[in-house]
Amino acid sequence: MRDVGPALVWMWILYIAALTGALMLVVSFVLGSLGVRLSWLPWTGGTLVFVGLIGRYLLARSLRPTLNRISTESMTTIHMPLLNEGADVWRPVEAMKIGEIGYMVTENVPPDEEWAFQPGHILRCEERELSGGVHLVAVAKAT
Numbered sequence: 001m002r003d004v005g006p007a008l009v010w011m012w013i014l015y016i017a018a019l020t021g022a023l024m025l026v027v028s029f030v031l032g033s034l035g036v037r038l039s040w041l042p043w044t045g046g047t048l049v050f051v052g053l054i055g056r057y058l059l060a061r062s063l064r065p066t067l068n069r070i071s072t073e074s075m076t077t078i079h080m081p082l083l084n085e086g087a088d089v090w091r092p093v094e095a096m097k098i099g100e101i102g103y104m105v106t107e108n109v110p111p112d113e114e115w116a117f118q119p120g121h122i123l124r125c126e127e128r129e130l131s132g133g134v135h136l137v138a139v140a141k142a143t
Contacts (some may be wrong), residue, residue: 007059007062007063010055010059011056011059011060014051014052014053014055014056014059015052015056016052017048017051017052017055018048018049018051018052018053018056019052020045020048020052021044021045021046021047021048021049021050021051021052022045022049023045024041024042024044024045024048025042025045025046025049027041027045028041028042028045029042074096074097074098075094075095075096075097075106076094076095076096076097076103076136077092077093077094077095077135077136078092078093078095078103078105078123078125078135078136078137078138079091079092079093079128079130079135079136079137079138080092080093080105080115080116080117080138081115081116081117081137081138082113082114082115082116083114083115083116084114090130090135090137091113091115092135093105093106093107094106094107095123098122098142101122101142102122102123102124102125102142103122103123103125103136103138104120104121104122104123105117105118105119105120105121105123105138106119107119116138117138117141121141122141122142123138123139123140123141123142124138124139124140124141124142125137125138125139126139
């Protein structure tokens with residue numbers, strides 16, 4: 001699988017380049033209104049904005065298949081403990097495997113349920129015997 005780390009670093013570099021270019025354009029406008037003419041400043045600022053935005057677009061476009069594959073391969077079902085049900089109840093929910101750290105729930109909590117852990121938290125799961133077989137059950141927040 002392709003390592004996306006260096007590409008994400010380049011995304012941030014291009015983002016900073018675009019922001020720097022935008023700042024240069026603002027500075028050239030302010031200096032121009034004060035009568036100071038620096039002919040290279042708007043040209044350089046515009047170039048940085050253009051390169052930053054186009055570069056980010058092309059890089060994101062090239063990464064899209066890899067990121068889609070990573071996200072679909074890492075999806076699994078875990079069982080979320082429900083609170084205030086009067087008995088031990090678990091609900092199957094979709095979660096994304098986050099390396100060796102744990103699982104992050106990607107579903108939203110239905111309005112009529114109270115989950116033990118909120119979506120977006122990274123959870124530690126254990127295999128437990130439930131009715132219907134052995135399932136992954138969220139047991140704690142990952143640390």
